[in-house]
Amino acid sequence: MPPLLRGSYRRVVLALARRAVLGAGPRCFAGGSGCARDSPFGAEELRGELDRFGGVSVRLGRLDALDPVAFQRALQAAVQKWRSEGRVAVWLHIPILQSRFIAPAASLGFCFHHAESDSSMLSLWLGNGPSRLPGYATHQVGVAGAVFDENTRKILVVQDRNKLKNMWKFPGGLSEPGEDIGDTAVREVFEETGIKSEFRSLLSIRQQHTHPGAFGKSDMYIICRLKPYSFTINFCQHECLKCEWMDLSDLVKTKNTTPITSRVARLLLYGYKEGFDKIDLTMEELPAVYTGLFYKLYHKKLPDNYKTMTGVD
């Protein structure tokens, strides 16, 4: 399998992190077969940067003067040249106000890879067989907070302002871009209920596909265990119909809840009675090898002697 294989996780990361910048485009327009003749102005802006996997990246930042017909001819000639040079893919970065260049590119086989805010990225696979380009984000992440007060055995629950099925559930919502799981839980709990809390652990992960609320993408829904440090409810009237501190035993018993809430209530009961280490995934921050960034890692607590031991024997 060639290196641009879609499934090749680490390799794709490296490719984009360490893209080699190389002006591959201009030669096309200086000596190319038609593009220089057909598009005398602006064409020199159609510069390609070669990435280390053999793809070419073109940024259409300054093509104000180029008309779509001339652009299409120039792009067609450039693609032909890149193909003959063995390039495997072309990426087009298009500012939203230059979107008149999208349809001409599409007519040459380009598709949207993604778009966000004020720009879009199109891609064209030139390699053999089906495209092996990496995809775009596939999941939204929602997080709920199971705020449990060990002293009173009470758990914080809400009913959505939804007239069809008013079921008790944990407050929660979608993560903002770049927001950590625990921070989403704490923020959403506060916004919905007015309760302040701290992250304790990650309890469960749900994966669901073709999610109607995710524009057809997949949904990852995570429930965290939180510890309250305020107790007076001041719930959001727009979002919630009801909000209360409920005895954990009552939440376990009620039929007026979702399967996942009931399951996590039982998990909490197990943790409450036999130790939260039975149910918790704890969190630790570690450095990333390649990027210099940090990440948060969640798993069952590892005893200290295993963290430091040097082998089995």
Added chain:
Amino acid sequence: MPPLLRGSYRRVVLALARRAVLGAGPRCFAGGSGCARDSPFGAEELRGELDRFGGVSVRLGRLDALDPVAFQRALQAAVQKWRSEGRVAVWLHIPILQSRFIAPAASLGFCFHHAESDSSMLSLWLGNGPSRLPGYATHQVGVAGAVFDENTRKILVVQDRNKLKNMWKFPGGLSEPGEDIGDTAVREVFEETGIKSEFRSLLSIRQQHTHPGAFGKSDMYIICRLKPYSFTINFCQHECLKCEWMDLSDLVKTKNTTPITSRVARLLLYGYKEGFDKIDLTMEELPAVYTGLFYKLYHKKLPDNYKTMTGVD
């Protein structure tokens, strides 16, 4: 907080699942203030469907004859009308070959919400304050398989074909759209190493933001425990430099690995010596309340008596 609040997870799901269809557009063009006059052809296609949160959705499927200038005038008049009617948002669905309508919409304040393959969606927030529209997918999901053979205490590891840092790691890669976590692990292990395996449990979750390999989005990286049922390595020469069955103790000892691999090796050692129930998140499939779909839920194994008990006392 109004109901379209971005963080309101369940409400957004419901909104999109049960969108009420209502032709809100045509009245604009029949009696509107200028749009019918300025764009005599095609304007009747600019139909809006009202959603239950007060947003209007417009599909530009059949506007072949409309020119961008006429479209912009029609859209401007329609937006003015929707705003006066108290609509909070407008969604524009634009087929890629109609992308000449994107820049005119952008000049009225529309932005890309997302784009994929052969269409894009733009949005414009009309409500008070900053936009509370739900975002698009924020995470890519990568999965690795820690294939551990309890009989021999061997673990399957690879080195990427990366000249800079050849570290031992678990085989893995990005999830395909709609693919379950466990299926990604099994598929990637097979593609990279030729080893067939079965999903056993989920071991760890890593969250990392502004990921260079995720086009700036966030990355969720999950490691699963797999059980091998074939043992002869036939690794992918394009992706891997080396692949071997390594004694788990050696993987725990080596410095030639990533922090997360070392951590999970230690977690596996703990599970091997003291029981995998200490480290495993088991998986169960459950029905979704609202959509009729099924989802997969991962958490620490819950003893059977807790699954059936009706309360604490």
